[in-house]
Amino acid sequence: MKRKLAVLMCLVLLGSLLVCNLAGAEEMQLTIYYGATLDQMTPVLDAFQAKYPDIQIKSYRAANEELAATMEMETRSGNPQFDVVVQGNGPVITLQDKYDCFQPFTCASSDAIAEGLLDSEGIMTPVGTGFYVIIYNTNLVSEEEAPKSFKDLMDPKWENAIAMADPTSSSSVYTLIWMMTQYLDPQTYGWHFFETLEDLNVNYVASHGTIGELVAMGERKVGIQVMATAGTSLKKGDPIAIVYPEEGMPSEVNVAAIRKGTPNQEAAELFVDFLLSEEGQKMVAENLGWIPVRTDLTDYALADGTPLSEIKLISRDVTWVTEKKSEVLDKFAEIRD
Amino acid sequence: MAERRASPRRNFQASFILFALVCLIIGLLVLVPIGYMTFESVTDEMGNPTLENFIKYFGRGSIRESLLNTLLVSIGIGGLGTLLGVTLAFGVSRTNMRFKTLVKSTIIIAIMTPPFLITLAYIILAGPNVGFVNRALRFLLRLDTTYGPINIYSVWSLVILGLPQGIATIFMMVFPAMENMDPYLEEAARMSGGNARRASLDITIPLVKPAILSGLILSFGQSLALYGVPRMLNINVLTTKIRESITIMDFKMGAVLSTTVTALSLLAVFLYRRTIRSSKKYSTISAKGFRPSVMKLGRARHLFSALGLVYALFGFLIPYCTLVMASFMRSVGNGFEASNWTVDNYVTLLDSSVAATAFKNSLFLGAMTATCVVLLGLIAGYIIVRAKVRGRGVLEYLCNMPSGISGTALAMGLIFMYLSQPLNQMRLYGTIWLLLIAYVTRMLPSGVRYCQSALIQINTELEEASRVSGASWGRTMLKVTIPLARTGMLYAWILTFVMAFPELSSSVMLRNAGTDVVATAILDLWDGAGGLPQAAAFGTVVFMLVTGLVILAQKVTGRSMIDRA
Structure with a gap:
């Protein structure tokens, strides 16, 4: 009896699912x-x-x-x-x-x-x-300690502390790469910026949502994040704050x-x-x-209430971003080797 | 009367046609995608044969690294899994160790639940900066550092996270062999003057060696196919590279990597089949009714108990408790504060249309897959066990092949197959039916195995009686065989459903709008669609459902995944 019932249940389940679909x-x-x-x-x-x-x-x-x-x-x-x-x-x-x-x-x-x-x-x-900002975990980093610019992220004190998106799975991060290698001074920034982050054992993650999670958890103290996801973290009540880097933000x-x-x-x-x-x-x-x-x-x-007039946006070169993709990937593979 | 009797000739034809049909279906499911994928990997853009692709891609450092990591992980899980799995199987079957039920439960859970669920928990537990385990270790070992000692984002953690399933796979192969072993053999050794340790090393282990070997190879193949865990930890292995090849639209790279991982795992399956064949020579099963003797261990007992406890703690209790706890938190970063507890994650889940769609799709795919696999498994199993058709060994081989193909590689093959002429005319890409094809292929080996064992238990005399009384082959099947195998089939159905329900690695390659499944939805939640707490909530629901169904399957059918009926 039990068995018949079980078979019957399975059939009903199957039938209803078929109808649903x-x-x-x-x-x-x-x-x-x-x-x-x-x-x-x-x-x-x-x-x-x-x-x-x-x-x-x-x-x-x-x-x-x-x-x-x-x-x-x-x-x-x-x-x-x-x-x-x-x-x-x-x-x-x-x-x-x-x-x-x-x-x-x-x-x-x-x-x-x-x-x-x-x-x-x-x-x-x-x-x-959309544009790039820096976020930090407010339980672990005070406002004074927090980075004020992208350049600050190259400080050795951020060893094992930074998370950023992986260029193999995120396309937004090319906006950041463009700004560092093409827009800002190549001596101070350029590929040197990413090489330094690599030396600091940056954590590459597949998507920006994960960056938010890692920073909220405290597993990483700071993250290079898109504003949209930073806003979501704030809304959720995650212990994070947003920094608008001094160099301006790639958009x-x-x-x-x-x-x-x-x-x-x-x-x-x-x-x-x-x-x-x-x-x-x-x-x-x-x-x-x-x-x-x-x-x-x-x-x-x-x-976070900041008026638009107080931030500086830098519009990326979309042609560079779409055309140089495989070069960027090769360069990153080299840096991470 | 004479006219109604089925002629032997017609019977032969009927079973041969059926055999050919099943071979055709399974061949289409298994061989054609591999064929497409291999063809793509050894031809250039114009379709001319070349090995350039392999040279080109394996010239890249990151791809060589992914191959190396994959091998390291598979050998690591296989090796450690064998050591621990065999020890546990011996402990549970032959000694008076404690926590036997707990170990068996952990084994079943590790087999039935996808490893990415415990990964969610271990990201909280073993993050190198603030993971609870790391903080505890730093405190206990008085380490003057704020980083590590365990880094979850490393190849080694992949070994650790795959280990519970690896141990379970080997346990499942070795445990029955130990249970079925004739205890007189060991007794003989001891009577001849050997102590218990000598007896186990010289008699027990060699006798179950074939089972150990096949467990090792099976878990090696399983580890090659791991996708969810390395994806979540962003670790470079072949399966994640295959996925990457799709996102950067480099199909040749996908073909080369899929072919490589498939070749490796098919080699494992081939070796597995060979060990199984030779294991028949060392049969440990005889018709004598006995229970294996339980050794009364002295102090060594505590060692086995401790190992069992550690396995259950790290493979089951700690991660799943963490998962459940995280599912009730607003933000994991705020810890155990009173204001941080909430049931919102479950409420959001109930409201979410994506979660509802994913759940419905997984139910549908699970049910359809189980039905298809049980039907195919019944017929294939019948041919393998009963029919005297030539070439049934080929069929058995075909049925077992998918156990060596990673879901990512299979999906890659299906993409080639259904994106090129002429099959793209079927317009299957982007529909749930393509996922169903992938699921049925992936679940085929276990389905056939369950059906085979259900059929073996039926005495042939009943079927022979039916045939002698004039019933045709088909009628015998419907009136005798299937009713007798009913319980076994139901059991196979539920277990196949349970294994198909949280499938990730093929789904993630083949899904699109409206074809999300629970595993991809959980991965998306973790990726940022709702965050870790919501992913944990969804994971908890899946875990409860899977565990509930396994318990139901055992209760309803009176079978057990581990113990003898």
């Missing part, structure tokens, strides 16, 4: 791929869903680099699943160059967007600007792009328009931690 169609659908973290994007998607309850939203989150790889493989397989992608502009440019897989789109609020950010071909719609534009030939173009356009609307931009700023691209949101301040 086959059900659901005939609605307006939208598949969104994004590189931000889940808890950052969820409120934005929820707000969009609340506004358009008829759209059935599917979303997929992966680190920027992995996301680009997934899209590339889907494109090659002839079975692309994504309708719209929101991530750093580097991988989108690479994909577009290789496969011509995105289509131009002019969003409803394009007049309100800061002019310098607009893509001349209209393939990418800017959504927000990257995050964009939205719509896949060419998507059957869900209407929904995709609605989503991009939503991201660029006043409401959407506020949500982007608050949840994704990106600086809004609309010029009319004047009261914007950073996650």
Whole structure:
């Protein structure tokens, strides 16, 4: 009897799962791929869903680099699943160059967007600007001790104490690499900066979220972090504080792009328009931690209350970032050898 | 009446067609992806044969390092696992050591749960700066340093973290051999003047040597395939390099590395099959009903007990307690303060649509995989055990091959297979069905093994009676064999489900929107989607479910993973 019951239960489970998986169609659908973290994007998607309850939203989150790889493989397989992608502009440019897989789109609020950010071909719609900061664990490091600049990180006192993203799995970190090797003085910074960090036994981690975790745990005292994730750590109540380095901060534009030939173009356009609307931009700023691209949101301040006017952003050279990737990887392999 | 009797000729044909069909399906699952991958690795962009790829990639320092690390880890886990696994198997089966039940529970948990779960805990426990274990060690050993002595982010920690599973794998091979050994052989040794130690070294160990060897090779292959642990610790091994090749879109590199790791593990499987074949010569099982004698050890008893306790503590109790504790914290960095405790991580999990999708997908994949594997396993197992078809050895070999293929390499093969002409027309990439194909392939060996043992236990006389009475082969199968093997099949079903449920290494390569599974969701949480506490909460749920199902399987079917029925 017991056995029959168990077999029956298994069959019911199996049957219901099959039904679950086959059900659901005939609605307006939208598949969104994004590189931000889940808890950052969820409120934005929820707000969009609340506004358009008829759209059935599917979303997929992966680190920027992995996301680009997934899209590339889907494109090659002839079975692309994504309708719209929101991530750093580097991988989108690479994909577009290789496969011509995105289509131009002019969003409803394009007049309100800061002019310098607009893509001349209209393939990418800017959504927000992300940038690099330094975070430290406030239980272990006092404000006086904390690094004030990127240069301070080269101090031997940070031996075994720094975490940064691994260039093999993160694309955002190329923004930092660009600034160190191309923008700042090559004598003081350059590859010397990363060689010094290597000597200090820096911990390379696969994604920026993990940097936040390691610093919050105290396993690493300081981390070179993207602002968005630093903001999330603050919101969660992690014992961390943010430093805006004196040299200025390298920034990257995050964009939205719509896949060419998507059957869900209407929904995709609605989503991009939503991201660029006043409401959407506020949500982007608050949840994704990106600086809004609309010029009319004047009261914007950073996650720790710092007004925008007090920080210095340096816009990265996206061409360098996309073209020099394999060279950078080789160089890092050499440094880490 | 005469007309209704199945002719032997037709029966032969029926079973041969079935045999060919099963071989075809399993060959398609196992051989074709390997073929695609190998082809890709030994051809240039134009498709001309070349060995350039191997020379090019193994010329790179980081790739040579990954190969070296992989070998180091596999040999380390295999070697240490054998030493400790055999000692524990001997202790539990033949001595009066304490904590036997605890050790057996740890063995089952180590086999059934993925090692990346305990890794989450050990990142908290053994971080070189503030890990609890390191702080305790520094205090106890009076070390004047703020770093180490244990560094979790090292190749050696990979050996330690893979060890609980390695020990368990070897224990599972050696323990039954020890249990089934004729105690008179040892007694004879002792009566001839040898002491207990001599008897075990000269008689026991040589008798179970084939089992030890196959356990060693199995755990070697398993360690080659480790993905979750090195991925979380960011350690350079072949499997993580394969994943990297995808993110940097270097398919040739992926092909070369997958082929290398597969060749290594197939070599292990080949050796494993050979030791199994030769082990039949040293049969330790006879029809005599006996229990092996338990040695009354003196002081040595405490040594075995201590080893058992240490294994249970570090392989099971400490990491899982840490995992559960972390799952109730807001931020692990704030420690044990009252304000840091919360159930929010579980609440968030319940609310999360990604977690819900992942859970549903894993249930679906687990159930479908178990069903497919049990069906395939039943037919393949039947052919291997019963049918007198020529070439059934080939089938057995095919069924065992996936146990040597790492999930990452298999996924790479599937990507080549379903991304190139003509199979890309099936549009399987990006769907859950491709994950199902990978899962079925990966779980095939254990499924076939469970079904085989279920079939062996059925006396052939009942089937013969059915055939003699005029029933066809198919009817006999449906009316006699399957009902008799039912309990065994249910057991195989549940265990396959449990092993498929937290699959990581193939899923991480093949998933995309809507096809996340629990393991990838946990990895994403750790990667930053929700942080370590939430990952710990999800991990705890998976652990509870897996443990619950294993207990259910043992209760319902009356079988045990370790003890004899």
